[in-house]
Amino acid sequence: MSVKYSRIPTDDCESGLTFDYSSPFSYDQDYSYKYRSAFKYSTNKDRQIYSNLDTESLQSTRSGLICHIFLSGVFILLLILTFPISIWFSFKMLPNFQKVVVFRLGKLIGAKGPGMVFVIPCIDRLHKVDVRIKAFNVPPKQIIIGDGAVIEVGADVHYRIRDVEKSITCVQNLDQSTRILVQTALLKLLVRKNLAEIETQRNALGKSVQETSNETCAAWGVEICRIELSQVKVLRGPPAKSAPTMMFPPGMMPPGASSSNLPPAIQQLASALLTAQGNGAVPVEQQAAPQSSTSLGSSENMTAADILQAVQAVLTESLVQKVDAIIQFQITGDTGGLYYLDLKHGKGSAGEGMAPNGESDATLMMSLDDLQAMFTGQIKPFQAYMTGRLEAAGDLDAAMRLEEVIKKITGKS
Structure with a gap:
């Protein structure tokens, strides 16, 4: 059986076939190219x-x-x-x-x-x-630490300039920037510690703040040589786990408790409350709500969002500059939730959830009734904190500056 082979045509014209070599892609606007591509290539x-x-x-x-x-x-x-x-x-x-x-x-x-x-x-x-070598001191600040105690502590800082070119070209106000940096690093470290650690590890805490600050200061041409914490002043000890957080005046202490175990500031406050009750004065919690010029006290069914919305209506740039803090509210109860009050940027703002930048100077935990009572002037933030109606974490000074907003709302400023 023989097989017959035929020659494969090599010329397209012989076979009558034409092939299109064009591409669906455009190589550029330069039509001198034969093939174009949808992708952009640099041309001459x-x-x-x-x-x-x-x-x-x-x-x-x-x-x-x-x-x-x-x-x-x-x-x-x-x-x-x-x-x-x-x-x-x-x-x-x-x-x-x-x-x-x-x-x-x-x-x-x-x-x-x-x-x-x-x-x-x-x-x-x-x-x-x-x-x-230069030195400055961080003023004592009231801080709520990890175990709930309230302390007042400062620091002495020694530093020197290692790179004079960076100290002039990289930072505008070297002394102020270094002071704020150390103060912030000290605050962030202490809020995670308990009272026993702070009292027994002051030198170690100072070295930790020094190392943390030097990581940033190196770019400024500055070296922090030494940080020494000042004597820790305890304003309130850690709350007992089995006992309520409310502070009792002398004569009304829980069994086994003694007024001598309380800090001096708390003893003076308790004595003042007891004297006021002995003279026939009505405690703060039982006083009638004062007539407020705002609409906060006009309704008992207001939510936390309604209260903060009414607060936002009175915010001004001058008030924001005076308070200069971001407060986070954690409202307990069925109608509770997480809210923020930004008193640091622009004209201030308030809303639900975390603060826009995700940071806060202080966090306040209370019930919705206590929130409304505080913003209507029935109770001051410090009184609510000392009586246990308000729990705070972070910078206590920033939380107490909230009273400036309350004065603005109640028309007492």
Whole structure:
């Protein structure tokens, strides 16, 4: 059996077949290409545009450099022509503890000193930097720590400048920025500790704050050498787990409790409450609600969102600057939830959920009735806190500044 083979045509014209080699993709707007693609590729035209931009930037840089060199040369020539009078203005003597950062026509030249430093008058600007160890103190602040105790503690901070160029070019107000940084780091560390740890590990806590602060200060050219916590002042001890959080005046203490175990500030407050009751005064919790100029006290069915919405109506920029804090409210009960009151940004805001930036200076936990009583002026935040109707965490000073808002609502400001 024989097999017959036929030649495969090599010419498309012979077979009558035509193949379309075009592509559904467009390579560019340049139609000189045979095949186009939907993807964008750089072309000679694009490269020319980028090259022109780079050329303009390079020309601008060269122009600035030429102008800088020209002006520097002119002033150096004037310096030589006016010699030796100009020598009294060209050399500066710096002590051993001082350096200068030189800017020539706005451009950083570098750090010089100590000793004799040569500068060009009129075009050089000097910024003197003291490289000796400096110290400042963090004012004592009232803090609610991890176990619920309220303490007052500050710190003494020693620091020095390691990189004088960064200390001038990287931060505007070095002393204030360092003070705020250390204060914030100290507050964040102490709120996670209990009273026993703070009283027994003061040196270790100071070193921990020092290490945390130095991580940020290194970019500013600053090194914190030492942080020492001040004597811890206990304003309120940790609440007993088995006992209610309400503070009792003398004569009404729970069995086994003694007024001598209370901090002095609490003893004075309890004595004042007991004296007021002995004179026939009505306790704060039993006083009739004062007539408020707002609509907060007009309805008993208001929700926490309604209360905060009414509070937001009276917020102003001056009030926000005075309080300067973000308060988070955790309302307990069936109608409760999480709410925030931002008194730090703009004209202030209030709403449901977490604060917009996710941070808060203080967190207050209370019932809806206590929230309404506080904003209608029936009870002050500090009284609610001391009687156990309000639980607070974070910066106690920020929580107590909420009274400025209450005064604004009740018309007492």
